Amino acid sequence: MIAREHGLMNKTNQKQDNLSLDEIVTAGLCMGCGLCRSIAGSDRVEIAMTPEGRERPIELRPLDEKTLDAIDATCPGIRVPSAEPESIPEGAETDTVWGPATQMAIGYATEPEIRHRGSSGGVLTALATYLLERKEVDFILHVAASKERPIASEPRLSFDAVSVLEASGSRYGPGHPLIDFMEVLDLNRPFAVVGKPCDITAIRNLERRDSRVKQLVRYCLSLICGGMSDLSKMLSVLDQFGVRETVLHEPFLNLYYFSQWRRSDRFGDNEQHLDYGTNQVMEHIKSQTKPVCFMKDMAYQTLPYIDRHFLNQPLKHTFLVRNPKKSLLSWYRLNEFPTAEEFGFDDLKALWQIVIEENQPKTIVVDADRLQSDPENTFKSYCQAVGIEFYPEMLSWKEERVKQDSSHKAKVFSPWHQIVENSTGILPPTEPVGEIRSQDMPMLERAMETYNSLSQFALK
Ligand SMILES: Cc1cc2nc3c(=O)[nH]c(=O)nc-3n(C[C@H](O)[C@H](O)[C@H](O)COP(=O)(O)OP(=O)(O)OC[C@H]3O[C@@H](n4cnc5c(N)ncnc54)[C@H](O)[C@@H]3O)c2cc1C
Numbered sequence: 510m511i512a513r514e515h516g517l518m519n520k521t522n523q524k525q526d527n528l529s530l531d532e533i534v535t536a537g538l539c540m541g542c543g544l545c546r547s548i549a550g551s552d553r554v555e556i557a558m559t560p561e562g563r564e565r566p567i568e569l570r571p572l573d574e575k576t577l578d579a580i581d582a583t584c585p586g587i588r589v590p591s592a593e594p595e596s597i598p599e600g601a602e603t604d605t606v607w608g609p610a611t612q613m614a615i616g617y618a619t620e621p622e623i624r625h626r627g628s629s630g631g632v633l634t635a636l637a638t639y640l641l642e643r644k645e646v647d648f649i650l651h652v653a654a655s656k657e658r659p660i661a662s663e664p665r666l667s668f669d670a671v672s673v674l675e676a677s678g679s680r681y682g683p684g685h686p687l688i689d690f691m692e693v694l695d696l697n698r699p700f701a702v703v704g705k706p707c708d709i710t711a712i713r714n715l716e717r718r719d720s721r722v723k724q725l726v727r728y729c730l731s732l733i734c735g736g737m738s739d740l741s742k743m744l745s746v747l748d749q750f751g752v753r754e755t756v757l758h759e760p761f762l763n764l765y766y767f768s769q770w771r772r773s774d775r776f777g778d779n780e781q782h783l784d785y786g787t788n789q790v791m792e793h794i795k796s797q798t799k800p801v802c803f804m805k806d807m808a809y810q811t812l813p814y815i816d817r818h819f820l821n822q823p824l825k826h827t828f829l830v831r832n833p834k835k836s837l838l839s840w841y842r843l844n845e846f847p848t849a850e851e852f853g854f855d856d857l858k859a860l861w862q863i864v865i866e867e868n869q870p871k872t873i874v875v876d877a878d879r880l881q882s883d884p885e886n887t888f889k890s891y892c893q894a895v896g897i898e899f900y901p902e903m904l905s906w907k908e909e910r911v912k913q914d915s916s917h918k919a920k921v922f923s924p925w926h927q928i929v930e931n932s933t934g935i936l937p938p939t940e941p942v943g944e945i946r947s948q949d950m951p952m953l954e955r956a957m958e959t960y961n962s963l964s965q966f967a968l969k
């Protein structure tokens with residue numbers, strides 16, 4: 510057992526029966542296959558992203574000896590046995606490093622699209638497709654780009670050639686292919702696995718304990734792997750090319766205030782944006798290609814125009830809510846008085862209801878006071894909730910003018926951005942100063958109700 514050779518002993522210098530997950534991870538032996546999570550269950554083990562960008566198991570609740578036994582016997586980080594002698598075909602040549610081999614061949618997929626899209630000739634994709642088409646297996650377990658966050662990888666069950674092809678190519682970052690392996694066995698259907706050698710080792714280890722593996726895992730196809738890179742490395746490559754994330758700042762604003770379809774005359778005509786319609790805004794949003802796109806907008810600017818189908822895409826919705834009294838006094842401070850629509854809480858409530866109906870588990874609420882009081886921890890919780898890496902530079906910026914797409918907009922909105930332009934970080938919250946106008950009281954009371962009902966879900 511490799512871990513024993515790494516000197517993992519208990520305090521009395523006696524060998525422990527089982528290594529804990531923490532010991533496996535701390536010794537640098539885990540490769541993030543996810544099998545232990547599948548064995549222990551998601552209520553006891555979670556696969557989490559470390560600050561370096563590695564996926565590693567964390568014990569949520571103590572594991573009993575039986576579970577630890579199963580993990581220790583199957584974890585490919587600590588068990589790399591040689592092939593069972595009876596499984597080695599007659600005449601196979603055995604190499605000390607590579608093990609037994611019966612044949613070595615050079616080849617590539619003959620289907621041009623598979624060959625082109627595959628990592629190095631598309632052999633794995635071609636073989637997996639062949640197995641499906643010949644009905645040798647019902648599906649392929651492998652990994653593919655996450656639909657929600659394409660830079661990340663996730664396990665995929667492919668039941669047809671289209672899905673197999675979509676997942677072709679090498680995913681050099683973490684991907685936890687075996688995170689649901691026991692559930693996949695529970696399907697009780699024959700399948701093939703494409704994975705890294707360590708993933709396949711985990712399956713072979715499990716085969717010695719669970720007879721279903723031999724019966725159901727009909728083929729294991731593996732690739733040459735010189736090691737997996739951390740997600741943070743991939744992010745820094747993207748950084749170097751300036752392709753990490755995009756921020757869309759209020760894309761619906763021009764439509765709401767300046768176009769011929771505008772709902773407010775607050776700022777008068779603006780020739781440049783007169784013909785800027787919903788289609789153009791939606792095209793602009795959908796044309797973003799970077800791995801992460803943050804789009805910030807006001808509910809009242811968005812709701813009258815946005816494509817409802819778009820809201821139901823796999824997006825992560827965040828509601829940033831602020832105490833309405835503070836919000837209203839900010840308008841007054843600039844000598845501006847919002848209409849009930851511009852005050853925004855009615856549309857915020859309507860948007861919340863639409864999103865919650867479709868997207869409840871993914872909807873995130875951030876309270877502005879909490880964000881201002883404890884920016885670092887709120888950002889960390891937020892990053893975790895949306896599935897991106899937190900980095901401290903998120904909390905500061907250079908003193909500079911907020912960029913606008915026209916001089917007219919720059920003039921109109923400059924008073925709103927004064928505090929942010931003259932600061933370099935998130936300022937602590939301040940107590941609101943001033944009186945609310947009597948005619949605004951009904952609007953404020955309604956807004957308070959919405960604020961209170963949303964802020965109870967705010968990230969801690
Ligand atoms: C982490 C990693 C390290 C590698 N290191 C080397 C190396 O050191 N030297 C070298 O020559 N080549 C390396 N490769 C490339 C690898 O050898 C090729 O992917 C292999 O030749 C298969 O090519 P293909 O065209 O047949 O695969 P394709 O037809 O493109 O199919 C690839 C299949 O592998 C699956 N897959 C992709 N990434 C992963 C992953 N991370 N975990 C599990 N399954 C995955 C996909 O789901 C797909 O089914 C590495 C690949 C990976 C993913």
Ligand code: SF4
Nearest residue numbers: 539540542543545584
């Ligand atoms: S089973 Fe896989 S994920 Fe779990 S500790 Fe071992 S290598 Fe890591």
